[in-house]
Amino acid sequence: MPLAERLRDKNPPSGAQARIRELADRYDGLGERRVKARLTVLGELRDAASAVSGPDPLKALREVVEQETQAVSDRFIDLADLTSRSDGPYEMMTREGLLWRDPEFEHRTAALQKSGRAYFEELSRMNLQSMERENASRREKGRFSLFQKTAEPSWMADTRAKLTTALGNSVLHHYTTVDRAAAMVDDRAMRSRTSLELEGRGDRHLTEPRDGTALANDAFVFFFIEAPGSPLWDIRFAGGGEPARISLRIKESGLLQRGWVMLGDFARRDYPALLTESMQEYHAPTGGVAHRYPDRVHQNVLVGADIVPGLAERAVLEIARLEQAGQHLAARLKKMSGDALMTFLLTDLLHPQAMLPNSVPVSRKHVETAPGPRPGRVRVPVPRPDS
Numbered sequence: 457m458p459l460a461e462r463l464r465d466k467n468p469p470s471g472a473q474a475r476i477r478e479l480a481d482r483y484d485g486l487g488e489r490r491v492k493a494r495l496t497v498l499g500e501l502r503d504a505a506s507a508v509s510g511p512d513p514l515k516a517l518r519e520v521v522e523q524e525t526q527a528v529s530d531r532f533i534d535l536a537d538l539t540s541r542s543d544g545p546y547e548m549m550t551r552e553g554l555l556w557r558d559p560e561f562e563h564r565t566a567a568l569q570k571s572g573r574a575y576f577e578e579l580s581r582m583n584l585q586s587m588e589r590e591n592a593s594r595r596e597k598g599r600f601s602l603f604q605k606t607a608e609p610s611w612m613a614d615t616r617a618k619l620t621t622a623l624g625n626s627v628l629h630h631y632t633t634v635d636r637a638a639a640m641v642d643d644r645a646m647r648s649r650t651s652l653e654l655e656g657r658g659d660r661h662l663t664e665p666r667d668g669t670a671l672a673n674d675a676f677v678f679f680f681i682e683a684p685g686s687p688l689w690d691i692r693f694a695g696g697g698e699p700a701r702i703s704l705r706i707k708e709s710g711l712l713q714r715g716w717v718m719l720g721d722f723a724r725r726d727y728p729a730l731l732t733e734s735m736q737e738y739h740a741p742t743g744g745v746a747h748r749y750p751d752r753v754h755q756n757v758l759v760g761a762d763i764v765p766g767l768a769e770r771a772v773l774e775i776a777r778l779e780q781a782g783q784h785l786a787a788r789l790k791k792m793s794g795d796a797l798m799t800f801l802l803t804d805l806l807h808p809q810a811m812l813p814n815s816v817p818v819s820r821k822h823v824e825t826a827p828g829p830r831p832g833r834v835r836v837p838v839p840r841p842d843s
Contacts, residue, residue: 475504545813550571556672590773591612618794621794622794622798646677688700688824688826710812716757
């Protein structure tokens with residue numbers, strides 16, 4: 457119940473009533489994750505109640521405020537503990553994220569009997585194995601094998617190898633504004649929304665509201681995986697300011713040790729639609745659907761050491777599906793260089809979000825700004841596979 461509603465019948469018939477109502481409304485407008493800011497407003501409420509002279513008409517009101525202060529203080533301590541540990545943000549997700557606990561989710565935490573980082577590592581393992589099994593199903597019998605052992609087409613190994621090399625040389629980009637990037641340099645770190653909330657600076661973050669409810673992943677910092685030298689582009693996270701980005705080499709970022717990726721931008725999806733099983737359709741060159749495959753978006757998680765092999769395996773899977781549908785695009789993708797194929801996979805096909813827990817060290821060398829005129833709000837197009 458909103459604090460303003462709980463205090464409505466406890467306000468004194470005095471000049472303090474308007475002030476208390478104003479503070480209660482401000483408190484309710486902050487949202488439950490603005491813990492430091494909420495504690496500040498609660499302190500102002502206590503001061504407003506104490507300023508009333510004469511008999512004590514505000515005892516009941518102060519009791520409500522004290523109870524709320526204790527609850528928010530406990531929450532503050534809990535979040536501080538979670539963000540003091542590298543694996544704490546994973547624990548926060550499985551404890552608070554609706555998506556991971558929903559009874560309709562086949563692979564929810566209760567079903568896998570795991571929580572925290574172990575739960576996401578299990579999802580990651582399942583996803584990688586699922587892709588490997590589908591790709592293995594397309595193996596062909598060896599022509600000269602005495603026992604007719606199966607062997608995968610040679611292009612699969614070649615694609616994995618060149619994409620693995622390209623991904624190993626990729627960079628993580630966090631898109632922001634020049635002003636926000638300068639603040640990160642001053643702080644010597646890029647901090648998650650939860651970390652900023654604990655410091656009372658949550659207004660500096662642009663995390664989507666659904667991140668805190670459906671996923672509970674706002675104790676992570678967010679990046680896109682891109683090729684070195686990718687054009688700087690203007691996206692919703694810039695918030696209208698002059699665009700800039702934080703750039704980190706993937707091997708030095710810590711992503712492959714303590715981070716994870718989600719193979720889709722969830723800003724275009726709504727909870728509980730995240731739980732439903734969608735189908736990927738692959739069309740034949742002559743038109744019509746040639747093949748349909750289930751693609752459960754809520755399983756699209758890769759963690760740590762699974763990230764690079766998982767992305768490479770996903771590229772092999774997509775090419776194989778396109779080939780089975782008779783699409784000429786499959787042949788063109790097989791011939792692409794590792795860097796070009798990585799750009800197509802990460803930019804046009806999947807656009808995965810990479811996440812690191814709590815914070816990432818940032819210095820001036822990690823900041824890139826747009827040279828010359830500011831780019832438009834439409835992303836600079838990348839070369840198509842058939843160009």
